[in-house]
Amino acid sequence: MTAATKTMLKLSENLLLTARPMPAPTVASVERELQCLPHLTADRSHPARRTRRSFRDARALQTAQEAIGSLPGPDEATHLIVSGRFALWHLVPAALALADCSIDELLIGTLGFSRANIDGLCTLLDSGKVKTLHLLASHYFKGTSGPTYLHAVDSLASRSQARFVSLRTHAKLLLMKFSDGRRLTVESSANLRSCQNIEQMTLIGDPAVFEFHREWMLDLFTAAPGAA
Secondary structure, rough: OOOHHHHHHHHHHOOOOOOOOOOEEEEEEHHHHHHHOOOOOOOOOOOOOOEEEEEEEEOOOOOOHHOOOOOOOOOEEEEEEEOOOOHHHHHHHHHHHHHHOOOEEEEEEEEEOOOHHHHHHHHHHOOOOOOEEEEEEEHHHHHHOHHHHHHHHHHHHOOOOEEEEOOOOOOEEEEEEEEEOEEEEEEEEOOOOOOOOOEEEEEEEHHHHHHHHHHHHHHHHOOOOOOO
Protein backbone atom coordinates (compact mmCIF):
# COMPACT_ATOMS: atom_id res chain seq x y z
CA MET A 1 0.00 0.00 0.00
CA THR A 2 1.43 3.37 -0.98
CA ALA A 3 1.76 6.29 1.41
CA ALA A 4 -0.88 8.17 -0.59
CA THR A 5 -3.30 5.26 -0.25
CA LYS A 6 -2.68 5.05 3.49
CA THR A 7 -3.40 8.78 3.75
CA MET A 8 -6.70 8.40 1.88
CA LEU A 9 -7.73 5.49 4.08
CA LYS A 10 -6.93 7.50 7.18
CA LEU A 11 -9.05 10.38 5.95
CA SER A 12 -11.86 7.97 5.17
CA GLU A 13 -12.02 6.33 8.60
CA ASN A 14 -14.88 7.79 10.59
CA LEU A 15 -15.88 4.81 12.71
CA LEU A 16 -15.84 6.50 16.11
CA LEU A 17 -12.39 8.01 15.80
CA THR A 18 -11.50 11.00 17.90
CA ALA A 19 -12.37 14.20 16.06
CA ARG A 20 -9.38 15.89 14.46
CA PRO A 21 -8.83 19.00 12.36
CA MET A 22 -9.47 18.46 8.68
CA PRO A 23 -8.29 20.50 5.69
CA ALA A 24 -10.99 22.38 3.83
CA PRO A 25 -12.63 19.72 1.62
CA THR A 26 -13.18 20.02 -2.09
CA VAL A 27 -15.47 18.01 -4.34
CA ALA A 28 -12.39 16.29 -5.74
CA SER A 29 -11.00 15.37 -2.30
CA VAL A 30 -14.36 14.00 -1.13
CA GLU A 31 -14.64 12.00 -4.36
CA ARG A 32 -11.19 10.50 -3.72
CA GLU A 33 -12.25 9.49 -0.23
CA LEU A 34 -15.40 7.88 -1.61
CA GLN A 35 -13.28 5.60 -3.79
CA CYS A 36 -11.88 4.04 -0.58
CA LEU A 37 -15.28 3.40 1.00
CA PRO A 38 -17.51 0.34 0.54
CA HIS A 39 -20.60 0.22 -1.61
CA LEU A 40 -23.24 -2.41 -2.33
CA THR A 41 -21.93 -4.88 -4.90
CA ALA A 42 -25.38 -5.53 -6.36
CA ASP A 43 -29.00 -4.47 -6.02
CA ARG A 44 -31.06 -6.29 -3.40
CA SER A 45 -34.80 -6.83 -3.11
CA HIS A 46 -37.35 -8.17 -0.66
CA PRO A 47 -40.76 -9.42 -1.87
CA ALA A 48 -43.53 -7.89 0.22
CA ARG A 49 -45.93 -10.26 1.88
CA ARG A 50 -49.65 -9.64 2.26
CA THR A 51 -49.98 -6.52 4.39
CA ARG A 52 -52.87 -4.53 5.79
CA ARG A 53 -52.24 -0.94 4.78
CA SER A 54 -53.59 2.33 6.15
CA PHE A 55 -53.17 5.78 4.60
CA ARG A 56 -53.03 9.04 6.49
CA ASP A 57 -52.74 12.64 5.38
CA ALA A 58 -50.90 14.03 8.40
CA ARG A 59 -50.07 17.46 6.99
CA ALA A 60 -52.32 19.22 9.51
CA LEU A 61 -50.92 17.36 12.52
CA GLN A 62 -48.34 19.09 14.69
CA THR A 63 -46.26 16.23 16.12
CA ALA A 64 -44.75 12.96 14.96
CA GLN A 65 -46.62 11.02 17.63
CA GLU A 66 -49.95 12.38 16.38
CA ALA A 67 -49.00 11.48 12.82
CA ILE A 68 -48.06 7.89 13.71
CA GLY A 69 -51.13 7.34 15.86
CA SER A 70 -50.16 3.78 16.76
CA LEU A 71 -47.30 1.49 15.81
CA PRO A 72 -48.11 -0.93 12.97
CA GLY A 73 -48.36 -4.62 13.81
CA PRO A 74 -46.28 -7.33 12.10
CA ASP A 75 -48.74 -7.55 9.20
CA GLU A 76 -49.47 -3.81 8.96
CA ALA A 77 -48.04 -0.73 7.26
CA THR A 78 -49.00 2.92 7.56
CA HIS A 79 -48.38 5.39 4.72
CA LEU A 80 -48.04 9.03 5.76
CA ILE A 81 -47.76 12.37 3.99
CA VAL A 82 -46.43 15.09 6.28
CA SER A 83 -46.02 18.84 5.90
CA GLY A 84 -42.53 19.42 7.30
CA ARG A 85 -43.55 20.31 10.86
CA PHE A 86 -41.27 17.53 12.09
CA ALA A 87 -38.26 15.67 10.70
CA LEU A 88 -37.40 11.98 10.46
CA TRP A 89 -35.58 12.25 13.79
CA HIS A 90 -38.80 13.05 15.65
CA LEU A 91 -40.19 9.60 14.85
CA VAL A 92 -37.59 8.08 17.21
CA PRO A 93 -38.85 9.66 20.48
CA ALA A 94 -42.41 9.36 19.18
CA ALA A 95 -42.01 5.61 18.59
CA LEU A 96 -40.37 5.21 22.01
CA ALA A 97 -43.36 6.86 23.65
CA LEU A 98 -45.87 4.75 21.71
CA ALA A 99 -43.97 1.50 22.30
CA ASP A 100 -43.54 2.27 26.02
CA CYS A 101 -40.28 0.33 26.09
CA SER A 102 -36.64 0.83 25.09
CA ILE A 103 -35.03 0.28 21.68
CA ASP A 104 -32.48 -2.54 21.66
CA GLU A 105 -31.23 -1.65 18.15
CA LEU A 106 -31.56 1.62 16.26
CA LEU A 107 -30.21 1.84 12.72
CA ILE A 108 -30.44 5.13 10.84
CA GLY A 109 -29.81 5.98 7.21
CA THR A 110 -29.78 9.68 6.32
CA LEU A 111 -28.12 12.09 3.94
CA GLY A 112 -27.38 14.54 6.76
CA PHE A 113 -28.21 15.45 10.33
CA SER A 114 -28.08 18.36 12.76
CA ARG A 115 -26.13 18.89 15.97
CA ALA A 116 -29.44 18.64 17.81
CA ASN A 117 -30.05 15.20 16.25
CA ILE A 118 -26.68 13.96 17.52
CA ASP A 119 -27.25 15.44 20.97
CA GLY A 120 -30.66 13.77 21.11
CA LEU A 121 -29.20 10.41 20.11
CA CYS A 122 -26.50 10.71 22.78
CA THR A 123 -29.14 11.49 25.40
CA LEU A 124 -31.08 8.35 24.44
CA LEU A 125 -27.90 6.25 24.50
CA ASP A 126 -26.81 7.60 27.88
CA SER A 127 -30.25 7.05 29.40
CA GLY A 128 -30.46 3.47 28.12
CA LYS A 129 -33.57 4.16 26.07
CA VAL A 130 -31.50 3.17 23.03
CA LYS A 131 -29.10 0.28 23.62
CA THR A 132 -27.15 0.28 20.34
CA LEU A 133 -26.92 2.72 17.44
CA HIS A 134 -25.69 2.43 13.85
CA LEU A 135 -25.71 5.76 12.02
CA LEU A 136 -25.13 5.75 8.25
CA ALA A 137 -24.83 9.13 6.52
CA SER A 138 -23.76 10.58 3.19
CA HIS A 139 -20.03 11.18 2.87
CA TYR A 140 -20.71 14.38 0.95
CA PHE A 141 -22.20 15.71 4.18
CA LYS A 142 -18.68 15.59 5.61
CA GLY A 143 -17.56 17.98 2.88
CA THR A 144 -20.50 20.36 3.07
CA SER A 145 -21.11 20.41 6.85
CA GLY A 146 -17.74 19.68 8.41
CA PRO A 147 -18.36 21.13 11.91
CA THR A 148 -21.62 19.20 12.30
CA TYR A 149 -19.98 16.03 10.97
CA LEU A 150 -17.09 16.35 13.42
CA HIS A 151 -19.55 16.97 16.24
CA ALA A 152 -21.03 13.54 15.48
CA VAL A 153 -17.60 11.88 15.38
CA ASP A 154 -16.57 13.51 18.64
CA SER A 155 -19.89 12.88 20.43
CA LEU A 156 -20.20 9.22 19.42
CA ALA A 157 -16.53 8.30 19.83
CA SER A 158 -16.80 7.87 23.60
CA ARG A 159 -19.93 5.74 23.41
CA SER A 160 -19.06 2.10 22.75
CA GLN A 161 -22.68 1.24 21.93
CA ALA A 162 -22.63 3.54 18.87
CA ARG A 163 -21.12 3.23 15.39
CA PHE A 164 -21.01 5.93 12.74
CA VAL A 165 -19.88 5.73 9.13
CA SER A 166 -20.39 7.88 6.05
CA LEU A 167 -20.20 6.74 2.44
CA ARG A 168 -21.96 7.15 -0.89
CA THR A 169 -25.59 6.83 0.22
CA HIS A 170 -28.87 8.68 -0.22
CA ALA A 171 -31.05 6.23 1.74
CA LYS A 172 -33.39 7.55 4.44
CA LEU A 173 -34.37 4.86 6.90
CA LEU A 174 -35.13 4.22 10.55
CA LEU A 175 -34.94 0.68 11.89
CA MET A 176 -36.02 0.01 15.47
CA LYS A 177 -35.96 -3.25 17.38
CA PHE A 178 -37.86 -2.74 20.61
CA SER A 179 -37.05 -4.58 23.83
CA ASP A 180 -40.43 -6.36 23.70
CA GLY A 181 -39.52 -7.91 20.33
CA ARG A 182 -41.49 -5.65 18.01
CA ARG A 183 -39.82 -4.24 14.90
CA LEU A 184 -40.44 -0.96 13.11
CA THR A 185 -39.04 0.13 9.74
CA VAL A 186 -39.57 3.65 8.44
CA GLU A 187 -38.86 4.24 4.75
CA SER A 188 -38.97 7.95 3.99
CA SER A 189 -38.00 10.78 1.70
CA ALA A 190 -37.05 12.85 4.75
CA ASN A 191 -33.60 13.30 6.25
CA LEU A 192 -32.93 13.06 9.97
CA ARG A 193 -32.85 16.84 10.24
CA SER A 194 -35.74 19.11 9.35
CA CYS A 195 -36.02 20.74 5.94
CA GLN A 196 -39.65 21.89 6.26
CA ASN A 197 -40.71 20.15 3.06
CA ILE A 198 -43.64 17.90 2.30
CA GLU A 199 -42.32 14.34 2.80
CA GLN A 200 -43.69 10.82 2.56
CA MET A 201 -43.09 8.13 5.18
CA THR A 202 -44.07 4.47 5.33
CA LEU A 203 -44.09 2.75 8.73
CA ILE A 204 -43.80 -1.04 8.45
CA GLY A 205 -44.18 -3.54 11.28
CA ASP A 206 -43.07 -6.62 9.33
CA PRO A 207 -39.94 -8.13 11.00
CA ALA A 208 -38.77 -9.46 7.62
CA VAL A 209 -38.55 -5.92 6.19
CA PHE A 210 -36.56 -4.86 9.25
CA GLU A 211 -34.11 -7.75 8.73
CA PHE A 212 -33.81 -7.02 4.99
CA HIS A 213 -32.63 -3.45 5.58
CA ARG A 214 -30.61 -4.34 8.69
CA GLU A 215 -28.58 -6.90 6.74
CA TRP A 216 -27.36 -4.62 3.97
CA MET A 217 -26.70 -1.74 6.35
CA LEU A 218 -24.59 -3.90 8.68
CA ASP A 219 -22.73 -5.30 5.66
CA LEU A 220 -21.56 -1.75 4.91
CA PHE A 221 -20.43 -1.18 8.48
CA THR A 222 -18.47 -4.45 8.38
CA ALA A 223 -16.80 -3.52 5.10
CA ALA A 224 -15.93 0.05 6.10
CA PRO A 225 -12.26 0.91 6.75
CA GLY A 226 -11.31 0.38 10.39
CA ALA A 227 -14.09 -2.12 11.07
CA ALA A 228 -13.22 -4.88 13.51
